[in-house]
Amino acid sequence: MEITCTLNGVQRTGYAESRTLLSDFLRxxxxxxxxxxxxEHGVCGACTVRINGAAGRSCLTLAVQVDGAAVDTVEGLAEDGQLNDLQLAFKRHHALQCGFCTAGILMSCSDFLTRVSSPTxxxxxDMLSGHLCRCTGYTPIVQAVLDVAAVRASNAKNNIQGDI
Ligand code: FES
Ligand code: FES
Incomplete structure (x- = not known):
């Protein structure tokens, strides 16, 4: 079947069988x-992407389900070749070691921070409970996400004051 989706802002077309997983289609x-x-059965979270903005397991999604949809993967996070604020925070806080889990966690975090601007x-x-990371102990990841949320909130506040 022919499938057309918008991958990281660029329209892409590919071919997949009706049973092909989105994770395999993307890769x-x-x-x-x-x-x-x-x-590959929805437990580890490594395959998480954003589908029409919402984080989802690409190993539990069929490729045909994203025909006409917007799909965002970790490749789309960087802006003009520069790591975005979330990626930089992960680097700053040493929130990754082997990195196997990181792409999926970043995509969940990016969705989460658009929905919850000042998280506890x-x-x-709770958000990270959908991901397995064998290396970090999670605490640096939590710190990175809270750091980004605080900086974004501060920037938003400054922008509002600048408009007044
Ligand atoms: S590979 Fe999809 S949740 Fe583990
Ligand atoms: S950094 Fe190795 S599994 Fe998370």
């Missing part, structure tokens, strides 16, 4: 190998 048909595959630590931990 093998569209070349978006930043999306990792771990458990518990809210961040």
């Amino acid at each position: 093998h048909e569209l070349g978006a190998t930043g999306t990792h595959v771990g458990c 630590e518990q809210q961040v931990r």
Whole structure:
């Protein structure tokens, strides 16, 4: 079947069987190998992407389901070749080690921060409960997300005051 979606802002067309997983379609048909595959049954979160803005498991989604949809993967986070604020915070807080889980966690975090602008630590931990990370102990990831939320809130406040 022919499938057309908007991948990281660019319209892409590829071919997949009706049973092909979105994770395989992204990696093998569209070349978006930043999306990792771990458990392939919805547990680890490594394959998380954003579909029409919402974080979702690409190993539990069929490729045909994204025909006409917007799909964002970790490759789309950087802006003009520069790591975005979330990626920089992960680097600053040493929130990744082997990095296998990181692409999926970043996509969940990016969705989360658009919905929850001033999260509590518990809210961040609840969000992260959908991801398995064997390396970091999660605390640096939590700190990175809270750091980004605080900086974005401060910037938003300054922008409002600048408009007054
Ligand atoms: S590979 Fe999709 S949740 Fe583990
Ligand atoms: S950084 Fe290695 S699994 Fe998370």
